[in-house]
Amino acid sequence: MSKSKRKLEPFVAKQEAAQIRENIQNYADKETMEGVLERLSNMKWPQRLETCREYRELAGRDLLQELQASSEPSLHVFIKELLTDRILADVQELSLYFQNVNSYYRELVEFFCLRTNIALAIVSTEYNKSQDISIAEELGEVDDEAVKTLLLGICKGEFNENGYAPNETNIRKDALLLAKAPKTTRWTSRDGKLHQLLQSRSHAYIRDVIYDFEEVTGENFLDAIEAECSHAFLGCMETFDFVISSTQHVFAKKLMQCFLDGNVEELVRIFVNVIEQANVAEIVSYYNDKYERDFFDDLGSVVELPLFDVMKRVVAGRQKDVPKKTPTENGATLKPGKLTQNGTLTAPFSRPSGSSSQNSSNGNDHGSDREGSGHPNKYKFFTHGTVSPLKTFDPYRDIHDFRIAMQHYATNDLPLIYLISSKTNHQRQVLKSVYTEVFDAVLIDDVMETVGDELDYFMAALLLRPDEFDATFLHELIETGNETSFALLEILCSKTVKELKAIDQQYKKKYGVRLSADLAKQLTRNIDVVLLLCELAEAKRVVGWNVDRMAAETDAREMYQQFYRDSPDIDYFVQTLTARSREQLRETFRTFRKFAGIDVLTALEPLFSTEFAEALRLLVLCVEDRVSFFAYCLNEYIQNNDVRNLIRLIVSRSEIDLVEIKAAYQGFYNITLLDDLRPLLDNKPFRLMSGIVLDK
Known part of the structure; x- marks a missing residue:
C-alpha cells in the first residue's frame, strides 16, 4: 500500500505570531531575523495582517515596531513594506493618480492590468468606502473618451483568468473581426471588438489576437492605433501591450530602473510586489537572462548588506519552485537555427572559411515544420525588440535634460546616450517636435553639432524617421551605381509592404522620383538584378x-520544369518571388522539396548568373526565416568592417526582433553580437551601440 501524500498544515495566525514572538525574545542574531522575515515573506499579505493582529493581542505591542527595534536600520524599509496592507496601499496609489487623472493614463493601465480580478474587486470596494466615490466615477473625469472607455473596460477585473491554451481558430477569427471592424470604432467604442475582448478574454489571448492582427493586416498594431486614435490612447495601448506581453519583463524592467536610479525604497516596494504577484526567483532568473547581468551583483551595489542578505535569502527560498530550463521547442532557450542529426546547432547562412560562395542548401530546411495552413507553431515565434516605449516618458522634461546633457557632453557622454537610446523612434519624433516648439531650434541639428563626426551617422539613424533615413540611405546606394550592393538587396528583400510604401513615398518627396524608377534609371549593369530590385521596390507582395x-x-512544378530548360524564364521567377505572400512562398518551397528532393536554390542557382543567383539566395533566405537572415547579414557586415550598415540594421531592428536576432547570432557564431561588435567601434559609438543592443 502506497503512502498517502502528506497534507499541508493549515495556516494558523496565532501559532505564527507566537513563533515570531519567541524568536524575537530569545534570539537577537542576524540569522534569526533573516528567518523571521523570510517566514513573513512566504505568507500572503492577508496572512501577514492576521499574524500582526494576533501578535498585538499576544504581546500587547505592534509587530512592525518590534521588528524594526530588533533589526538593522537598512531593514526597516523592507519590514514596513512587508507588513503594509496591500489593499490600503493600492487605494492610496489610486487616490494619487485620480488627483490628476489626465496625467496618469499609463500608470492606471499598468495598475489595472497587473492585478487579479479578485484584487481589483476588493480594491474597488475599499476605494468606494474610503473615498466615498467609485473608481468608475473617478474615471468619468478622464477627458479623452477613448482612454476613458479603455480604463472603464479594464478596471472592472473581468479578464478571463482560467488556464490558457491557444485556440488558433478562435484567435484568427477574432483577429479578422478586429481587422474588418470600422476603423472609427474598433479600438475606442464600448461596442467595439477590443472592448469585447477586454471583458471576456485573458491577457494571453488578447496578446495573441494582437499578434495575429498584425499578420492578417500587415501593419503594426500600434501603428494602426496611431493612425486612427489620439496620442493619449496610443500611449495607453503601448503600456497595455507592454504589460500583457510579459509580466516577468515588466517587473524585471522596473527593478533595472531602480538599480539605475539607486532608489532603494522603490526597489524594495517593487520587490515585495513581486513576492505577492509572481515567483520572485523566476523574475530574478529572467532578469539575469534578459540583461545578461547578475541580479545580486546589481542589488549589492545599491542596498546595504543586511538588506541584501534578507532579499537574497527570500529569492533562494523560492528557487525550488522555478522549473529548470530545457532547450526544447517550447522553451525560451531554443535558438533559431538548423538542428542536425547529432543534436548540434549550426548557422544555416554562414559561409565556410575561405569560400566566397555558400552552399544554399544549408538553411533552406530551417523552420519548415512551422509553416503551412494552420500554422501550428506560429505562436512560439513572437519577436521582441531591445528598445520598448519608455513608461516614464515626459517630452517637456526630457528636452531640458537634453540641453543639459549636450552642454556636458565633452566631459560625460553617458546622459545624452541614455536619453536617446532609452526611447523608441516614435518618442524621439515627439521630442523633436516639442524641442522645436519650446526652444525654436532643431533637435537633430543641435545633437549633430554636439557629437561631431564620431556619432553623426548613428544619431541620424536614431533621430530620423525610419522611412526618411532608409530613403536617404537608398539614394546614396543608388547614386554609387552598385546594384549588386549587399545592403541594397538586404533592405529591399526584408522590408514589409507597408515599410516599402512609406520609403517610396519619402523617396519621391525628397528626390522627385519614385524609388523603382530611380533604380531602373541609375542601375544598368545587370538587367536581371535591376528587374528584381525594381519589382521589390514596387511593394506588390500580397500580405496575409x-x-x-x-x-x-502549380508554382513548385513550374519552378521544377525550369531546371530542364536551356534558358529559364527570369520574369517568371521575379514575379513569383516578389508578388506572392511570404506564407505562400514557404508553402511553394516546401512543395518543391517534396517532389524534387532538393531545395529551390540548389536546383535553380546553377541556371543564373552569379550576381542574380546571389540576389535570389538572399530573397529566399529572408522569406524562410527573417531572424536568422538578419543574423547572417550582421555577420557579413562585421566581416567586412561595414560599420554604417551595422548601425543601420541594428537600429532598424531594435524595436522589432533584435532580442531573437542576438540569440540567433550567438547560436550560429558562438559569440555574442556585442562582443563581436566591440573591436569595430570606438568608445562612444560602442557605448551608444550597447544602449541599443542590451535589453531594457
Missing part, C-alpha cells in the same frame, strides 16, 4: 497568412 495549396503546387 492565407495559403493556396493548389497555387503553391
Whole structure:
C-alpha cells in the first residue's frame, strides 16, 4: 500500500505570531531575523495582517515596531513594506493618480492590468468606502473618451483568468473581426471588438489576437492605433501591450530602473510586489537572462548588506519552485537555427572559411515544420525588440535634460546616450517636435553639432524617421551605381509592404522620383538584378497568412520544369518571388522539396548568373526565416568592417526582433553580437551601440 501524500498544515495566525514572538525574545542574531522575515515573506499579505493582529493581542505591542527595534536600520524599509496592507496601499496609489487623472493614463493601465480580478474587486470596494466615490466615477473625469472607455473596460477585473491554451481558430477569427471592424470604432467604442475582448478574454489571448492582427493586416498594431486614435490612447495601448506581453519583463524592467536610479525604497516596494504577484526567483532568473547581468551583483551595489542578505535569502527560498530550463521547442532557450542529426546547432547562412560562395542548401530546411495552413507553431515565434516605449516618458522634461546633457557632453557622454537610446523612434519624433516648439531650434541639428563626426551617422539613424533615413540611405546606394550592393538587396528583400510604401513615398518627396524608377534609371549593369530590385521596390507582395495549396503546387512544378530548360524564364521567377505572400512562398518551397528532393536554390542557382543567383539566395533566405537572415547579414557586415550598415540594421531592428536576432547570432557564431561588435567601434559609438543592443 502506497503512502498517502502528506497534507499541508493549515495556516494558523496565532501559532505564527507566537513563533515570531519567541524568536524575537530569545534570539537577537542576524540569522534569526533573516528567518523571521523570510517566514513573513512566504505568507500572503492577508496572512501577514492576521499574524500582526494576533501578535498585538499576544504581546500587547505592534509587530512592525518590534521588528524594526530588533533589526538593522537598512531593514526597516523592507519590514514596513512587508507588513503594509496591500489593499490600503493600492487605494492610496489610486487616490494619487485620480488627483490628476489626465496625467496618469499609463500608470492606471499598468495598475489595472497587473492585478487579479479578485484584487481589483476588493480594491474597488475599499476605494468606494474610503473615498466615498467609485473608481468608475473617478474615471468619468478622464477627458479623452477613448482612454476613458479603455480604463472603464479594464478596471472592472473581468479578464478571463482560467488556464490558457491557444485556440488558433478562435484567435484568427477574432483577429479578422478586429481587422474588418470600422476603423472609427474598433479600438475606442464600448461596442467595439477590443472592448469585447477586454471583458471576456485573458491577457494571453488578447496578446495573441494582437499578434495575429498584425499578420492578417500587415501593419503594426500600434501603428494602426496611431493612425486612427489620439496620442493619449496610443500611449495607453503601448503600456497595455507592454504589460500583457510579459509580466516577468515588466517587473524585471522596473527593478533595472531602480538599480539605475539607486532608489532603494522603490526597489524594495517593487520587490515585495513581486513576492505577492509572481515567483520572485523566476523574475530574478529572467532578469539575469534578459540583461545578461547578475541580479545580486546589481542589488549589492545599491542596498546595504543586511538588506541584501534578507532579499537574497527570500529569492533562494523560492528557487525550488522555478522549473529548470530545457532547450526544447517550447522553451525560451531554443535558438533559431538548423538542428542536425547529432543534436548540434549550426548557422544555416554562414559561409565556410575561405569560400566566397555558400552552399544554399544549408538553411533552406530551417523552420519548415512551422509553416503551412494552420500554422501550428506560429505562436512560439513572437519577436521582441531591445528598445520598448519608455513608461516614464515626459517630452517637456526630457528636452531640458537634453540641453543639459549636450552642454556636458565633452566631459560625460553617458546622459545624452541614455536619453536617446532609452526611447523608441516614435518618442524621439515627439521630442523633436516639442524641442522645436519650446526652444525654436532643431533637435537633430543641435545633437549633430554636439557629437561631431564620431556619432553623426548613428544619431541620424536614431533621430530620423525610419522611412526618411532608409530613403536617404537608398539614394546614396543608388547614386554609387552598385546594384549588386549587399545592403541594397538586404533592405529591399526584408522590408514589409507597408515599410516599402512609406520609403517610396519619402523617396519621391525628397528626390522627385519614385524609388523603382530611380533604380531602373541609375542601375544598368545587370538587367536581371535591376528587374528584381525594381519589382521589390514596387511593394506588390500580397500580405496575409492565407495559403493556396493548389497555387503553391502549380508554382513548385513550374519552378521544377525550369531546371530542364536551356534558358529559364527570369520574369517568371521575379514575379513569383516578389508578388506572392511570404506564407505562400514557404508553402511553394516546401512543395518543391517534396517532389524534387532538393531545395529551390540548389536546383535553380546553377541556371543564373552569379550576381542574380546571389540576389535570389538572399530573397529566399529572408522569406524562410527573417531572424536568422538578419543574423547572417550582421555577420557579413562585421566581416567586412561595414560599420554604417551595422548601425543601420541594428537600429532598424531594435524595436522589432533584435532580442531573437542576438540569440540567433550567438547560436550560429558562438559569440555574442556585442562582443563581436566591440573591436569595430570606438568608445562612444560602442557605448551608444550597447544602449541599443542590451535589453531594457
